[in-house]
Every structure is written in C-alpha cells, then in structure tokens.
Amino acid sequence: MKMCSSVVAYSFRNFPPLIHRSLPLFCLQRRHLLPSPATVHSRTFSSSCRILNPFYFTGNLLFRRMERYWAGSSVNKNKGMVEHLQRYGIIQSKKVAEVMETVDRALFVPDGSPAYEDSPMQIGFNATISAPHMHATCLQLLENNLQPGMHALDVGSGTGYLTACFALMVGPQGRAIGVEHIPELVAMSLKNVEKSAAAPLLKDGSLALHVGDGREGWPEFAPYDAIHVGAAAPEIPKPLIEQLKPGGRLVIPVGNVFQELKVVDKNEDGSVTVRTETSVRYVPLTSREAQLRGY
Numbered sequence: 430m431k432m433c434s435s436v437v438a439y440s441f442r443n444f445p446p447l448i449h450r451s452l453p454l455f456c457l458q459r460r461h462l463l464p465s466p467a468t469v470h471s472r473t474f475s476s477s478c479r480i481l482n483p484f485y486f487t488g489n490l491l492f493r494r495m496e497r498y499w500a501g502s503s504v505n506k507n508k509g510m511v512e513h514l515q516r517y518g519i520i521q522s523k524k525v526a527e528v529m530e531t532v533d534r535a536l537f538v539p540d541g542s543p544a545y546e547d548s549p550m551q552i553g554f555n556a557t558i559s560a561p562h563m564h565a566t567c568l569q570l571l572e573n574n575l576q577p578g579m580h581a582l583d584v585g586s587g588t589g590y591l592t593a594c595f596a597l598m599v600g601p602q603g604r605a606i607g608v609e610h611i612p613e614l615v616a617m618s619l620k621n622v623e624k625s626a627a628a629p630l631l632k633d634g635s636l637a638l639h640v641g642d643g644r645e646g647w648p649e650f651a652p653y654d655a656i657h658v659g660a661a662a663p664e665i666p667k668p669l670i671e672q673l674k675p676g677g678r679l680v681i682p683v684g685n686v687f688q689e690l691k692v693v694d695k696n697e698d699g700s701v702t703v704r705t706e707t708s709v710r711y712v713p714l715t716s717r718e719a720q721l722r723g724y
C-alpha cells in the first residue's frame with residue numbers, strides 16, 4: 430500500500446483495570462490527555478512490546494482454504510501479534526484469533542510501517558488504520574453478530590482491514606459492506622483486500638467497499654446484524670440505528686475530545702440499549718471536506 434500525504438494519528442484505548450495491571454511497565458506509554466487528534470493514544474503497547482518470538486504455522490480448520498494467501502515469513506509475526514493480544518485478554522475467542530491470524534495486517538498498512546506493532550498508523554488523508562487492540566476489541570464485541578450468513582456494515586472502512594475480517598466471519602452466504610468517503614482510500618482498500626485471504630469474497634460479491642457518506646449507512650443491504658463505525662461521531666447517526674436489525678449490534682465511538690466506545694443493541698421490540706465499553710480516541714466521523722482540510 431502506498432503512503433499518502435498528510436496524516437493524523439488517532440485511537441487510544443484505556444485498558445480495563447485487569448489488563449492494565451497485567452501489562453509490564455515498560456509496555457505502558459503514558460501520554461497526556463489529548464488536545465488534538467495529532468496526539469497518539471495513551472496507555473498502549475509500545476514498540477518495546479513488539480512480537481519477537483516466532484510461532485510455528487499450524488493453520489486452522491476454519492480458514493484452511495485461505496492459507497495460501499498468507500504472506501511468507503510475516504505469517505509468524507502476524508500470529509505472534511494475535512497471541513500477544515490473547516495473552517493480554519483482548520482477544521478472548523478462538524474465532525477472533527483465527528480471523529486476525531488469517532488476515533495479514535501487513536497487507537493493509539503503508540509500505541515500511543511496523544505492521545505488527547500495537548498502535549494506529551497513518552494511511553493518508555488525515556486518516557489512520559486503528560491499532561490491533563482496537564480491531565480486536567471491536568471484533569470481540571461484534572462476534573455474535575458476525576455469524577455465517579449475517580450482514581455487517583463497516584463505516585469508515587479506511588484500509589479495509591476490518592471489513593475483510595467481517596467478510597471472513599460472515600462467509601460467502603453473508604454480506605460485509607465497507608463505506609468510506611475518501612475515494613482514494615476505497616481504491617487502496619480494494620487493492621489491499623485483493624492481496625488478502627478475503628480476496629475470493631470480494632470476487633464473489635459478498636464483500637464490497639463503496640465510496641459514500643457512512644453517516645447515511647448503506648441501505649441496500651440493511652438491516653444489518655452488525656455495524657461498526659471506525660470514526661468518532663458527535664452523536665449516534667439515526668440512519669445507522671434504523672439500519673440495525675432487531676437483535677443487531679452497533680459499535681461506535683462517540684464524542685469530540687473525550688470519546689467513548691458505545692455498544693448499541695437493538696432489542697426485538699425496536700428499542701435500543703446503549704452502554705459504554707471504554708474511552709477511546711478516533712478521528713472524527715465528518716464530511717469529506719472537513720477531513721481533507723484537517724477538521
């Protein structure tokens with residue numbers, strides 16, 4: 430993936446107390462409260478936590494067909510990153526571990542970036558790819574709504590990484606739709622996915638990446654079992670709630686300077702229950718113009 434021009438880093442997560450306590454001190458990077466999106470995450474793994482130990486490739490039953498897409502030696506490092514997230518309790522299920530092992534993160538980050546480091550990375554156009562622990566957190570929160578045959582929407586799909594994960598989880602009978610408002614990022618994400626284990630799903634149409642304003646959702650394949658938003662909204666956009674299936678779940682960062690990751694569950698009677706998962710730092714869900722001029 431080619432690196433684009435101006436960039437802003439974003440996305441931090443306050444680890445829950447248990448994880449926070451269990452992190453070695455040298456792994457914690459305490460940054461001050463964040464005055465602007467240019468300041469990177471607080472309390473995250475630093476480069477000193479980079480995965481060093483190689484893990485033998487054993488494959489897994491679920492995605493055995495896809496193994497040929499894995500990229501040589503980076504397979505071991507990607508697997509090491511996943512094991513690291515498992516060790517710290519961020520990945521809790523086999524399914525999430527399998528999908529993150531299957532989608533090689535190196536295919537989605539700019540050339541020369543430390544792909545397996547647990548931090549967000551600049552991808553151009555004032556956007557970033559979220560840190561692996563945020564991807565893992567969102568996959569965990571949405572796992573039950575990403576069963577084979579289900580419909581998933583990824584708003585602010587950026588590099589396409591999470592849309593690819595969703596597609597592998599819902600499979601060829603399901604739908605994974607990414608919506609991103611920067612056309613160049615959509616073009617880039619298509620190239621990334623084409624190199625990845627999710628390529629066959631792009632080809633058969635169960636995975637699609639569209640240019641559009643994600644605040645409007647993507648009505649064509651609604652209602653959705655799972656909706657993920659990769660950028661922080663001032664408030665939860667109504668169309669996204671409307672496009673959620675009863676029993677469906679929306680995961681969305683909400684706020685401006687202080688942001689919280691909200692989990693929105695639509696009940697069978699159409700009412701919604703909202704809870705806060707954690708504090709986060711994402712770039713804004715905004716208009717294309719505002720994003721390109723730096724918000």
Ligand code: SAH
Nearest residue numbers: 556558559585587588610642643659714715
């Ligand atoms: N999940 C992505 C996150 C990318 S950053 C990844 O990890 O790769 C957030 C993305 O949201 C950016 O690519 C940005 O361009 C996009 N975005 C912001 N506002 C948007 C909007 N209104 N509609 C669609 N995409 C939007």
